[in-house]
């Protein structure tokens with residue numbers, strides 16, 4: 001479904017992604033991990049069209065999407081959340097979803113919004129002010145909801161579980177699993193917590209200094225000496 005070939009992203013003298021290639025098959029849930037500054041969010045920004053890469057190609061569903069602006073990538077089915085939730089101020093939770101739906105899907109579908117609100121446990125807050133009256137988990141749920149309102153086929157989640165307590169994280173991870181199954185999504189999940197990655201992702205890719213250093217099952221990847229070194233600087237016992 002998604003094929004990245006030799007993607008390079010430079011910011012001035014800094015190369016955030018080095019000729020990175022990666023394929024994600026339809027229906028996969030892929031964990032994207034790596035130390036701070038490894039290039040994970042940059043990769044999402046390149047795939048979703050926030051940045052034009054310095055080199056390489058991006059194909060989605062067989063189509064070269066590299067030249068499409070962000071909104072057109074949303075229309076072809078590339079959805080994402082942002083690391084820092086970005087609710088539209090002075091709008092209610094439901095209005096936030098409505099705007100996202102109009103932008104991304106190009107039409108209004110109130111029943112689809114009802115379903116998203118229900119699945120994410122936000123129905124009771126739908127008329128609340130999105131910027132001021134949501135707890136952290138609800139802000140994260142809204143961020144996922146806005147991405148879902150666009151009706152993506154690929155959903156990229158940027159640390160939506162970050163900062164949550166362990167028990168809340170588990171509940172939220174189950175919600176994500178329900179959402180994935182309901183909409184038949186392909187997912188790429190950036191997450192630092194290894195237990196959460198293991199629970200959600202049969203396949204994990206590790207980035208370090210903008211390079212893909214491991215790709216495999218969570219067990220294989222998290223026992224890979226190169227991956228352990230990238231996190232700790234230590235050699236394994």
Ligand SMILES: Nc1ncnc2c1ncn2[C@@H]1O[C@H](COP(=O)(O)OP(=O)(O)OP(=O)(O)O)[C@@H](O)[C@H]1O
Nearest residue numbers: 011014015016034035036037038039040041042043
């Ligand atoms: N717009 C930008 N301008 C300049 N440098 C940038 C920009 N965006 C990212 N970078 C740099 O690119 C590198 C990769 O950053 P990125 O945010 O992709 O890492 P990350 O793996 O998502 O990290 P984290 O886990 O901390 O979120 C970092 O060195 C970062 O400072």
